[in-house]
Amino acid sequence: MAHQYFTEEHELFRQSVKQFIDNEVKPNVVKWEKDEKIPREVFTKMGELGFLGINFPEAYGGTANDFWYSVVYLEELAKAGFAGISAASSVHQYMATNHIALAGSEELKQRYLPKSITGEFVGSIAITEPGAGSDVANIRTTAKREGDYYIINGSKTFITNGVYGNFVTVACKTDPAAGVGGISLIVVDSGTPGYSQKKLDKMGWKSSDTGELFFDNVKVPVSNLVGNEGQGFFYIMESFQLERLIGGILAVAGAEDIINVTLKYMEERSAFGKPLTKFQVLRHKLVDMISEVEITKQFIYHCCWMQANGQFAVKECSMAKMKATELGKTVADECLQVFGGYGYMSEYPIERAYRDARVGTIVAGTTEIMKEIIAKTVIDKINYESTYETMRQAANQTKNEPVASSKTDTQIIQPKAAPIMTSLPQTAREILHSLPQRLKADKLDADTWGVFHFMMEGEGDFTITLKESKVTVEEDLIGDPTCNVKAKAKDYVDIELGKINPQMAFMMGKIKISNLAEMMKFMGLFTPVHKLGQ
Secondary structure, three states: OOOOOOOHHHHHHHHHHHHHHHHHHOOOHHHHHHHOOOOHHHHHHHHHOOOOOOOOOHHHOOOOOOHHHHHHHHHHHHHOOOHHHHHHHHHHHHHHHHHHHHHOOHHHHHHHHHHHHHOOOOEEEEOOEOOEOOOHHHOOOEEEEEOOEEEEEEEEEEEEOOOOOOEEEEEEEOOHHHHHHHEEEEEEEOOOOOEEEEEOOOOOOOOOOEEEEEEEEEEEEHHHEEOOOOOHHHHHHHHHHHHHHHHHHHHHHHHHHHHHHHHHHHHHOEEOOEEHHHOHHHHHHHHHHHHHHHHHHHHHHHHHHHHHOOOOOHHHHHHHHHHHHHHHHHHHHHHHHHHHHHHHOOOOHHHHHHHHHHHHHOOOOOHHHHHHHHHHHHOOOOOOOOHHHHHHHHHHHHOOOOOOOOOOOOOOOOOOOOOOOOOOOOOHHHHHHOHHHHEOOOOOOOOOOEEEEEEEEOOEEEEEEEEOOEEEEEOOOOOOOOEEEEEEHHHHHHHHOOOOOHHHHHHOOOEEEOOHHHHHHHHOOEOOHHHOOO
16 A cells, blocks of 8 residues: 555565564563563564664664654554553663764764664663653752763662663763753663662553662763763753654554554444444544544654654654643543453453553653643744754854854744844943843843853853843842853853854853753843844
């Protein structure tokens, strides 16, 4: 059957995944669920079949296929009806290992990618902490550099593959004073002294291990740093789009499987002398669910098309994850109702599906977080840009190559109107003292409050206070700051004059900000110098 997204080659690959599921997964997964562990040989078999390196370069053992092969693979995993193996496999390939593939040094790639692709290694990604989930900026795990090593201290929780995996890509604060600009990703091998794990007991996804991780003066080489120090937050934000899209793919395919299982039960089960498929209320309930799933699947395919074509689709991937996982939860609940009392029994697959579907609206960002991200894009007009594309532009700028300007600086709202000034400020001191004149009157109100410390190397320290609809500028560090901003005076001037993209400056370490969210609000209140008079 012709399809606008899947080729004949994709469908042949689908058959090989189905065969693996039928032969290696379905006959054994009940035992895996009971043991709460997937045997390591399952990963090596997936590696032998080329399932763990679908989009990775051939140089490391991958098959360098297009993203639609991943879509096929994930759909068939979800349709197997056992979310544990879907979780374990997707975290390993598309999260833990993906960071190394995208940002890691050649040394890291050579050490981890080949064995991860063959299934000899299984990886995990450790971001969430007991006190920080979706709020990545507030993680507390630290990595202090001492010579050629990092010393890691802290803990992580809800980590898939965290107990039985070979390595974990850990989000740490390498510079606690730098806010999100001080977060880095570091690879830690299982068995490293001071690193321990505790298995967690959970409602669903039983066959995939989930753990709490502890780091007590864990010493790892500096060479285990993924990419550049201080840019881990941006790598994580970039990866979230793929992670959320994968969550949507798995949720919709899982819902399809649940509906098929329910339909089969309805065909076999009778009540009042006729099969359940003949009761209009159940028929129409099933039709409603099938329609919702199909509509959502087509939107997710659109998001997959955007991913395959290199588009950084923050809004769309957030919508896909939100809609698909909420739908998956609803479908599991409605279908369990069709099974009646049998749906509550462990031997029926709908009971496991119900438990497995529930966590979908939590992992990779809760539904509430998805809604706020979507609101920022469609209401606040925030334009998110790709970290890797920004880094490429920054590298070109360092080489004095021309850099294409973006229509909107990432997470900075451009002014609606600009005041006229007789002469433009040229120094950091002049620029900061011009803030009251550059205030956008419709932005600041009586409820706006904040204290911002600007430490301008070469020109001194400044305190900007927002209070009672007023902006004051003082030449000293006064009060308890809402946000600290550190930069060389010249670099700050270049940002205000439009010579450097703000995000590039942040990514390149030219400016350090302790509270990025507050700084974004602050910048939205004022007209940038380079926009004055336009």
